[in-house]
Amino acid sequence: MFEIFDKYLLELADITEDELAAIHASANVKNFRKWQSLLHDGEVLQNMCFITSGCFRLFRYDKSGNDHTVRFGVENWWMNEPESFNNGTQSKYNIEALSASTVIIWHKDDLLKLQAAIPAFKHFFECLNSRALEAAHERIFNLISASAEERYVQFQKTYPKVFNSVPLHMVASYLGVSRETLSRIRRDYLHK
Numbered sequence: 001m002f003e004i005f006d007k008y009l010l011e012l013a014d015i016t017e018d019e020l021a022a023i024h025a026s027a028n029v030k031n032f033r034k035w036q037s038l039l040h041d042g043e044v045l046q047n048m049c050f051i052t053s054g055c056f057r058l059f060r061y062d063k064s065g066n067d068h069t070v071r072f073g074v075e076n077w078w079m080n081e082p083e084s085f086n087n088g089t090q091s092k093y094n095i096e097a098l099s100a101s102t103v104i105i106w107h108k109d110d111l112l113k114l115q116a117a118i119p120a121f122k123h124f125f126e127c128l129n130s131r132a133l134e135a136a137h138e139r140i141f142n143l144i145s146a147s148a149e150e151r152y153v154q155f156q157k158t159y160p161k162v163f164n165s166v167p168l169h170m171v172a173s174y175l176g177v178s179r180e181t182l183s184r185i186r187r188d189y190l191h192k
Contacts, residue, residue: 001029004052005104008076013124023121026110032056032097038079039095045084047105051077054101055162057170060093069174072098072162078128079103098166143176151175152185 002024009015015023029052032038038056039045056073058081070093073079084091085108106114115122142151155175156163163171172182 001052001102001104002027004076005050008050009124012127013120015118015120015124019118019121022117023114026106026114028105030103030105032101032103034097034099037094037096038103039081039084039091039093041092041094042090043084044088045081045091046108047080048085048108048111049079049103049105051075051079052102052104054103055098055165056095056101057098057166058093058095059170059173067094067173069170072159072166072174074159074161082129082132098170148175148177148181149185149189151177152182152189 006020009020009023030049032054038049041060051073053075056079057069058071058073058079059067059069061067079095081091081093081095083089084093111125115125142154146154152175155171168182169179172179175182177185
């Protein structure tokens with residue numbers, strides 16, 4: 001189970017074998033069924049998850065009860081809700097598995113201890129957080145400036161395996177379009 005994580009981490013951080021063993025020792029592996037929740041709104045997220053297989057989504061309900069997908073998480077990606085995790089506050093978001101999935105989980109306290117003990121691991125997470133912020137800014141910019149077609153193309157590049165494995169309304173929600181608009185864009189894109 002750790003092979004996928006080890007390959008990912010060692011490509012991005014200069015971690016020794018002893019440090020890697022300590023990272024493993026602090027982790028737990030958890031399997032999720034399709035539609036099983038990792039986080040419900042109102043809960044405080046205490047864990048950071050690395051996805052070794054499967055797919056998750058982070059979403060939130062609006063005042064009318066409609067859900068809006070903010071992010072998908074796939075193999076070799078991290079999944080969390082940073083506001084709740086970092087501040088210890090109740091989440092406004094939900095995280096659910098969209099397929100049978102497996103994650104490696106670290107409790108926040110253990111993760112902070114590892115970062116204090118392993119400078120390269122701390123630096124890795126600083127870079128990870130920086131890239132996540134950059135991606136969030138790019139996503140916001142695309143939502144306010146790109147056409148629906150351009151957002152669809154970007155989605156295909158970012159999540160090449162997701163489109164055919166999740167319900168169409170979730171993709172439409174992520175793109176900020178109706179399901180009908182997404183169907184039209186998809187049809188037009190396939191004919192090009």
